[in-house]
Amino acid sequence: MVAATVDDRESTQAMAQENGLTFPIAYGLEETQLTGFDSWWADDQHGHYPQPMELLVLRGGTLFGSLYASGPIGRMHV
Numbered sequence: 001m002v003a004a005t006v007d008d009r010e011s012t013q014a015m016a017q018e019n020g021l022t023f024p025i026a027y028g029l030e031e032t033q034l035t036g037f038d039s040w041w042a043d044d045q046h047g048h049y050p051q052p053m054e055l056l057v058l059r060g061g062t063l064f065g066s067l068y069a070s071g072p073i074g075r076m077h078v
Contacts (some may be wrong), residue, residue: 004029006049040068 004026008054012027031041031050040051056065 002026006030006034038068 001023002025003021003023006029007027009013009027012025015021016025031048034050037053037055039053042049042051051069053069054067055063059062
């Protein structure tokens with residue numbers, strides 16, 4: 001498992017520690033780095049930010065499934 005976020009290093013480390021996460025988490029991603037994933041970006045009172053997206057990739061790099069959220073409803077569950 002790998003995760004990525006637009007959040008800064010300090011926020012990401014605090015969140016990982018608080019939740020006991022031990023898998024790699026990339027931080028500080030920018031919009032230009034996410035354009036290839038065709039993510040859904042929100043603009044509201046919280047700013048400009050991407051909605052969650054989940055990509056299931058098999059060994060060897062085959063994309064098995066994906067989900068792009070446009071809000072907190074309908075997100076993928078393990």
